[in-house]
Structures are given as structure tokens and as C-alpha cells.
Amino acid sequence: MPLKIYNTLTREKESFVPLESGKVKMYVCGVTVYDSCHVGHARAAVVFDCVYRFLRSLGLEVKYVRNFTDIDDKIIKRVQELKVNYRTLTEKYIQEYLDEMRLLNVLDPTLQPRATEHIQDMIQMIEDLIEKKYAYAVGGDVYFEVSKFSGYGKLSRRSLDEMKASRISPDERKLHPEDFALWKSAKPNEPSWPSPWGEGRPGWHIECSSMGVKHLGDSFDIHGGGSDLIFPHHENEIAQSECSTGKPFSRYWIHNEMIMIDHTKMSKSLGNVFVLRELMKECPAQVIRFFIISKHYRSPMDFSLEALKEAAQAFERIEMAMARAQEYMNGSWESFKNGTFLEALEGSNELIQFKEALEDDFNTPKSLGILFQVLGELNQALDRKAKRDRVSTLYRSAGWMLDLLGLNPDLKRFRKIKEALPFEEEKVRSLLNEALWKDEDVEYLVKAREHARHQKLWALADQIREAFKERGFGIQDEKDGAKVLRRNG
RNA sequence: GGCGGCGUACCCAAGUGGUUAAGGGAGCAGUCUGCAAAACUGCGAUUCACCGGUUCGAAUCCGGUCGCCGCCUCCA
Structure with missing residues (x-):
């Protein structure tokens, strides 16, 4: 089955055929x-x-570019409010974003270019557009003349007539109200770059075209x-x-x-945002990731705690299941991996079904x-x-699925304590009064409880279990020893 | 007003023309357990917002009604 992608440009699910066989070039905004990220x-x-992970697992060589917009009106506004250098501000939020992406187990794109590193490229494209009469300069500003491009509106399915009717408070210097800025002249004390039209900064849209x-x-x-x-x-x-290169731009448009x-849409202006880094203090990033992928990307998704x-x-x-399997098999699923995803598909009905789901x-x-x-x-x-073979097959399949979805279960939450430790009731009593336990205290108490259970001291055993619960730990008694698990949140 | 989307069990969520409408959470019952926890087993939509139509057959296609949302200004 070929990969099908819903293309916003055609409003249809289409078979995906890359321009160059075996290679994919992908750009994501x-x-x-200028501020911390939210769940959106x-x-x-x-x-x-x-998308990136799946394309790669299909054996495609993917060049994936995701940009940082590190110069625009909102950044300038923020810089003036906070009275800081704009690079200090943007650098802070870039680092924050990268940290959060790592926690979410989001792979690094091939390139993560920044707008300010491509000012020259943008100026060139703007000059090119002026030369080809698609753009015009007025004072220190440059505008794109929308009516010159017959394809305008093909993605959003809007006609220029509609836009003319709805545009509000147009800039007087534009030839047409729906024209948009390619270059904006700088006001005093704003970050700016020299250009043929004077000191200024690029408009928002040109950076993505250019990069x-x-x-x-x-x-x-x-x-x-x-x-x-x-x-x-x-x-x-x-x-x-398209006006600059004379060629079709992107072939498939994907929108989440x-x-x-x-x-109601989560957005800064409505003030109804859940800031990602705040949320990650309460809840593991992997749970947030799981939450996100539990709904199809093209449907709006309600968020709540x-x-x-x-x-x-x-x-x-x-x-739990992966931790159990890991213990049984005595090794991470990767150690049973052998080969690529495409090779693992052979004869694995569940992986084939899984692949078909993602292909749709x-x-x-x-x-x-x-x-x-x-x-x-x-x-x-x-x-x-069951026999090792059976467990191993299922374990490996589940592992592949988690890998493709970028889900990284935290198996360190589950610990089986095996080594024997001497039981001293006094020590147990004193630990039960401690508010915080070190790792070795946890181990000691698990073993102590096991001892109590063997002695049929049920009251003490239950007391210890209760103390674990109060400190955010769960306990599972198993035939060959107890397992302790750290609860989230 | 223009363009686009959504409405599936208590909650979340797949399914978009054809065997018993995936899966998860919560709940109830059973197995296991000293009691638990986890796991397993069983139970739970004769029905897919509503009304018509097309069809041998529709949650799925068409028309209408109701409700909700997004974009059209900065936005992931």
C-alpha cells in the first residue's frame, strides 16, 4: 500500500510520490x-x-528543515517591553524550545535555520521579485503585488475579490489593500539590516520562501x-x-x-494557553506526546488536565507491559531488533497493520x-x-511501534529489588517517619516489607505499603520479589 | 457574509458503502493475591446529532434541519 497524504492544496488524500525517488524534502514552519511554547x-x-520518523522508516532519505523565526514585530515589541537585546531574547527561547523538543523525544530536523541568518538570501529574492515586477518599493518598504500572481488564493481557496471586501484599515501606501510586506523599514532603535531600500527587516512570509x-x-x-x-x-x-523561481513551490501541504x-482555540491573545514547560513539571513529556498522537492530526483536539x-x-x-517484557527477556527491545523496520515487517501481521494505519x-x-x-x-x-520466541516477537513488534511513534516509555520507574538486606524493625520505624526517602531507603523498605510478609506481619507490611503510596510509589508483590513503581505527578 | 471542518458508548477516540462498529480510560463481576497492585477473563453502542433520499445494503454517499468550532488580523 502506498503512503497517502491529505494535501491541503487539492483537499484530497493523494498517493505520495516524491520528486526524486527515494528522497524527500520537507519544510515545516x-x-x-518571543515567548515560551504552549501545547499547541x-x-x-x-x-x-x-511524519519524519515514518518517512525515514519507509527507507526514504529525508531532508527536513524547520525554521526559527527570530525577527518579527512580536519580538521587537517584547524586546522593547523587557528592555533587552533581541538576540538575548531569541536565544533564550530557542534554547527553551530545543530543550522541550528533546524531552518530547522530537528528533532534530536535518537543519534548523534562523531567519536572521538568511537576510541576504531574502534581500536577493525581494530584488528578484521587484525586477520581475511582482513587487514594488515605497519609501523604505517593499510590498508584494498580489494581483500580479494569478495563482493567489489557490491554497486557502479564496479569491482576491473576497479579500478586497474584507481587508481592514489598509496601509495607504500599498497599491492594493491585499498586498503584503516583503521588507519593512526600521524605526529608530529597532533591530535592522542594511538593504537597497534602507535599514529594515524582512516581512514575515519571505523567510520561509527564502530558506x-x-x-x-x-x-x-x-x-x-x-x-x-x-x-x-x-x-x-x-x-x-513561485513568482521568484517560476516553478511550483511545495507539492504536498500538510496542516495540523x-x-x-x-x-476554543488555544492562543496567546485569548490567554487560555497551557505553557509546555509548566505542564512538564506536572506530567512527563512522554505522556504529553502520547496525548497528542492519540488524536488524528487533522482534527481539532480538546485539551484539559x-x-x-x-x-x-x-x-x-x-x-508496565514493556517493563514486564524487558524483565522476562532480560534485555531492551532494541537488543532483539535485528534489521530495519521494513525487514521487521516480513511476516509480522501486526506490524503490517500498523504500517498501513500510518500510511493512511x-x-x-x-x-x-x-x-x-x-x-x-x-x-x-x-x-x-509463553516461550521466549513468542514473547520476543510481540516485544519486538511493540518496540518498533513505540519507536516509530517516538514514544519512549520510562522503564526506570519500575524496579525489582532482589538483593537481600538485613531486617531491623527499628530502622523501618524510623524510615517510616522520614518524609523523603533516598533510593537505598526505598530498596531497604521493600525488602523489609517482604520480610514482614514472610513473617505474616500483615499490619506492618500494610503500613509500609501505605507509606509508599503516600510518597507516590506503588508496590506490586510478585512471586520472586516485590516491584516498586514511581507514580507520575 | 465567504471558505473549511466537526457531531460515534459515562469520557477520550478509530472506522467514511457490505462479516459480530477498533482501541484506551472509568465502572461492574470473576481469576490471581494474606489483603492489594498489576495482569488476564467476562459485561457494556441492534446503533453512529436529527429528518428525508439514493442503494440489494449507509455511521460511511446526497439533500435539509439543529448544535459546535476554525480561518478570513498576529497565531502551531
Whole structure:
């Protein structure tokens, strides 16, 4: 089955055929670095990370570019409010973003260019557009003349007539109200770069055209971003790029839908955002990732702490099963990997189904359904002490699925304590009064409880278990020793 | 107003023309356990917002009604 992608440009699911066989060139709009990211930014990053991972696992060589917008009006506004150097500000949020991406297990794109590193490229493209009469300079500003591009509106399905009717308070110096800025002249004390039109900065849209074309070529395969970028950002990118190069820009446009709070879009202006780094203090990043991929990327998704709690519960099921299998097999799933995903597919019905789910426009929720079926079988096999071969097959399949979805279960949460430790009731009593336990205290108490159970001192055993619970640990008694697990949050 | 989308069990969520409508959470019952926890087993939508139509057959296609949302200004 070929990979099908829903293309915003055609509004249809299409078979994906890259321009150059075996290679994919993909550009995704990153973030504007003027403030901390929220869950919506995480969704976009995770969605395209899944796309990236899946394309790679199909054996395609993917060049993936995701930019940082590190100069724009919002950044300037923030810089003036905070009275800091704009590079200090942007650098801070770039680092924050990179840290968060790492925690979310989002792979580094091939390139992460910054707008300010491409000012010259942008100036060249603007000059080119002026020369070709698609753009005009007025004072220190340059505008793109939208009516010169017959394809304008093809992505967002809008006509110029509609736009003329709806545009509000147009800049007087524009020839037409719907024209947009390619270059903006600098006011005093604003960050600026020299240009043929004087000191200034690039308009927002030109950076993506310029960096896309520079790093991926005039025409490339996939362009992604949030659905709120379709108009005007992506529409304008198409106009600039195609007028400049004379060639079709991106061939497939992928847009992820928004995160909603109480059925309303999460956005800064409404003040209903959940800041990612705050959320990560309460909840493991992997749970956030799991939450995100549990809904198809093209549907709006309601976010709430309750929903996140449900996701945490479901994710723990994954972690428990994988931890059990790891213990049984005495090794991480990677150590049983042998070969690539495509090779692992051979004869593995569940992996084939899993692949088919993702091939259908990256249907991650459907793929999770298949993962859970495999985990159910894995648990069954483990319950019945099935042969190593059977367990190993299921374990490996589940591992591949988690790998492709970029889910990284935290198996260190589960610890089986095996070594014997001397039991001293006094020490146990004193530890029970401690508010915080070190690792060795945890181990000691697990063994102490085991001792108490062997002596049928049920009251003491239950007291210890209760103390564990109060400190965020769960205990599971198993035939060959107790297992302790650290609860999330 | 223009363009686009959504409405599936208590909650989340796949399924978009054809065997019993995936999966997860929560709940209830059973197995296991000193009691738990986890795991396993069983139970749970004769029905897919509503009303018509097309079809041998529709949650799935078409028309209408109701409700909700996004974009059209900065936005992932």
C-alpha cells in the first residue's frame, strides 16, 4: 500500500510520490521565539516528528528543515517591553524550545535555520521579485503585488475579490489593500539590516520562501505547519516563491489542526494557553506526546488536565507491559531488533497493520489501537509464561511501534529489588517517619516489607505499603520479589 | 457574509458503502493475591446529532434541519 497524504492544496488524500525517488524534502514552519511554547506548539512539532520518523522508516532519505523565526514585530515589541537585546531574547527561547523538543523525544530536523541568518538570501529574492515586477518599493518598504500572481488564493481557496471586501484599515501606501510586506523599514532603535531600500527587516512570509528554496530547492515535496498558517502565511509563501523561481513551490501541504480549550482555540491573545514547560513539571513529556498522537492530526483536539490524566493512565499500561517484557527477556527491545523496520515487517501481521494505519495519512490513533492489541497479547503471553520466541516477537513488534511513534516509555520507574538486606524493625520505624526517602531507603523498605510478609506481619507490611503510596510509589508483590513503581505527578 | 471542518458508548477516540462498529480510560463481576497492585477473563453502542433520499445494503454517499468550532488580523 502506498503512503497517502491529505494535501491541503487539492483537499484530497493523494498517493505520495516524491520528486526524486527515494528522497524527500520537507519544510515545516517552526516557532517565533518571543515567548515560551504552549501545547499547541508541541502538537505541531510532534505531528511532524511522526511524519519524519515514518518517512525515514519507509527507507526514504529525508531532508527536513524547520525554521526559527527570530525577527518579527512580536519580538521587537517584547524586546522593547523587557528592555533587552533581541538576540538575548531569541536565544533564550530557542534554547527553551530545543530543550522541550528533546524531552518530547522530537528528533532534530536535518537543519534548523534562523531567519536572521538568511537576510541576504531574502534581500536577493525581494530584488528578484521587484525586477520581475511582482513587487514594488515605497519609501523604505517593499510590498508584494498580489494581483500580479494569478495563482493567489489557490491554497486557502479564496479569491482576491473576497479579500478586497474584507481587508481592514489598509496601509495607504500599498497599491492594493491585499498586498503584503516583503521588507519593512526600521524605526529608530529597532533591530535592522542594511538593504537597497534602507535599514529594515524582512516581512514575515519571505523567510520561509527564502530558506525553503535555499535548502530544499525551487520545488520540494512537503511543506507543513499549523492550519492557522494556511492564510495568509502559506498563501503568501507560494506567491513569493513561485513568482521568484517560476516553478511550483511545495507539492504536498500538510496542516495540523489546533489544540482547543473548552472548544476554543488555544492562543496567546485569548490567554487560555497551557505553557509546555509548566505542564512538564506536572506530567512527563512522554505522556504529553502520547496525548497528542492519540488524536488524528487533522482534527481539532480538546485539551484539559483531565484528558491528560487519562492519557497518563493509558501510557502507564504501555510502560508496565514493556517493563514486564524487558524483565522476562532480560534485555531492551532494541537488543532483539535485528534489521530495519521494513525487514521487521516480513511476516509480522501486526506490524503490517500498523504500517498501513500510518500510511493512511498518518493515522496515529489507529496505529495506537494496534499497539494496544499487541500489548494485550504480550501480557497474555507473559501471564502464561509463553516461550521466549513468542514473547520476543510481540516485544519486538511493540518496540518498533513505540519507536516509530517516538514514544519512549520510562522503564526506570519500575524496579525489582532482589538483593537481600538485613531486617531491623527499628530502622523501618524510623524510615517510616522520614518524609523523603533516598533510593537505598526505598530498596531497604521493600525488602523489609517482604520480610514482614514472610513473617505474616500483615499490619506492618500494610503500613509500609501505605507509606509508599503516600510518597507516590506503588508496590506490586510478585512471586520472586516485590516491584516498586514511581507514580507520575 | 465567504471558505473549511466537526457531531460515534459515562469520557477520550478509530472506522467514511457490505462479516459480530477498533482501541484506551472509568465502572461492574470473576481469576490471581494474606489483603492489594498489576495482569488476564467476562459485561457494556441492534446503533453512529436529527429528518428525508439514493442503494440489494449507509455511521460511511446526497439533500435539509439543529448544535459546535476554525480561518478570513498576529497565531502551531
